[in-house]
Amino acid sequence: MIAMARSSSFVRRLVLGLAALLCLAVTLPARAALTIDVVGAGANQISIAIVPFRAEEGLKQGITPVIAADLARSGLFKTVDPGGMVPVPYEPEQVNHPQWRARGADAVVIGSVAPMADGRYDVRFRLMDTHRQTQIAGYAYFVPAAELRHIAHRIADIIYEKLTGDAGVFSTRITYVVKRGSQYTLQVADADGHGAETIFTSNEPIISPAWSPDGTRLAYVSFEGRKPVVYVQSLITGDKRAVANYSGSNSAPAWSPDGRRLAVVLTKDGGSSIYLVNADGSGGATRLVSSSGIDTEPNFAPDGQSIIFTSDRGGSPQIYRAPVSGGAAQRLTFDGTYNVSPRHSPDGKGFVFVQRNGGRFNVAVQDFATRQVQLLTDGRVDESPSFAPNGRMILYAANLGSRGILAAVSSDGRVKQRFLENAGDVREPAWGPALKK
């Protein structure tokens, strides 16, 4: 009797233990892993009213709250109270433009959701101009429940584009590393911090994640082998392979615009130098840049013809540009003694970087043509800046006290966002590409 009790309690513990392990493996956070504060506003804010869609309240995932939050977070929109209109407008002929104008709204969003026979949802929206009293845009989507949140972001993108002239980035994704105790996790989340997925977990550091241009792969540096090695992992299949694992240190991966190669920094030939390797790990490494100093942090121009990178060949770390086909490097930064971490803007007209001033490290942008520098942040240690694919926001790593957080700033410096993670230290962010329409 006692023997049976002992063994069944062992089995019970085993089962509970396994269940706990499984739970760890499949649990996704119920609410956002990152929550976002906004301060500041664009030069001219657009006033917009977003009327809750017909039949939306029955859904597990609301649509208009996501749209409203996206637009407000950009700092370019002021939301107008949509309530109290009688009748509630769902169709264009129901929109009372003079009444909306009286509330101060320049634009109104209306729409509806209806379940379809096959289990999907029919989601429709229209963007109305209260001044011209016309429809600006209208679309219908047929999506499964799991994609309702994504469709809300796509609708917010369209609204943003129609009213500001720039492509929206609400439906894009970001990647970052979370450190909790001695555990490092590489994560991918929506641009609003929701839906965080774990891509890779390790007890050794992970740094420098980089998105492939088509958004299906991440390159990153992992220290799991007790030295830095560059890996590429598919976000679709999970396949992970080392693409640069030479003697010495391997780091700083940067994708070529055609997604076939990576610029990396290797020390195999003595000193940190920039090489090209194939993104599938085949073949060897071709040296790209040579100097007597450190060359690191390569980043391809959007046209793939040149790279910008950090080099201390002149005695202090500064930013240089060199043609990929070979040829002399040209120095770009001349303010101060520490300019590092350059990344091109999507239009290729300038770059974002980190500049040290006194004891602080801040994010700045420089225009190639005019060489003008604009400082955008004033934190203590701001690092790892990257542009959103529309060139309008810059995501970077900052500190809140001694805790690492993510932050974003608009490229004109006016709008600032702070992303707060529930627990842990967040660092090394990178903004993902726009998805193909």
Add this chain to the structure above:
Amino acid sequence: MRTLLVTATLLTLLSACSSTPTKEQEGAAVEDRKPTAAAADAAGGQTGKPRPDAGISGKPLDAQTRAVDPLKDPANILSKRSVYFDYDSNLVKDEYKPLVTAHAKYLSQNRAAQLTIQGNTDERGSREYNIALGQRRADAVKQMMTLLGAPAAQIETVSFGEEKPRAQGEDDKAYAENRRADIVYRGE
């Protein structure tokens, strides 16, 4: 008892290493001596009796009969593994030269040994630039070792940059502790 066994084992091994006969053969040599021993014997005027040290060349043993790994012996400089650097510098300061020299010598004398020098920086600045700075520190130690005769093929240099600090904290003391190159032997 154990000491006796160890001594006996060491003696057996030593005698096996040398080109002279083993203990068992020694017995045989009593009857059938080597010419040199016989000549010496004749010269010495003694016949018939085996001379205990005839025909054997042994290596003198020091007082320690238990083998201690010098790399782990706290009394040995080889157990010291860290070289510290000034801010923004990869110069190996004079106070670390004895340590580096000792490891270089160990490598020359132990051709199967392999070590990795891991470079580190304090946390200030770009992570990737700090990988490169840490690498420079590791390379500076390697260069000193190879100049002192250590074979380059036995040394790998890698960098952890600011990623694996030994001291947490944002004060000068923590920063100084982290500006460091560590020597780690393969298998450790």
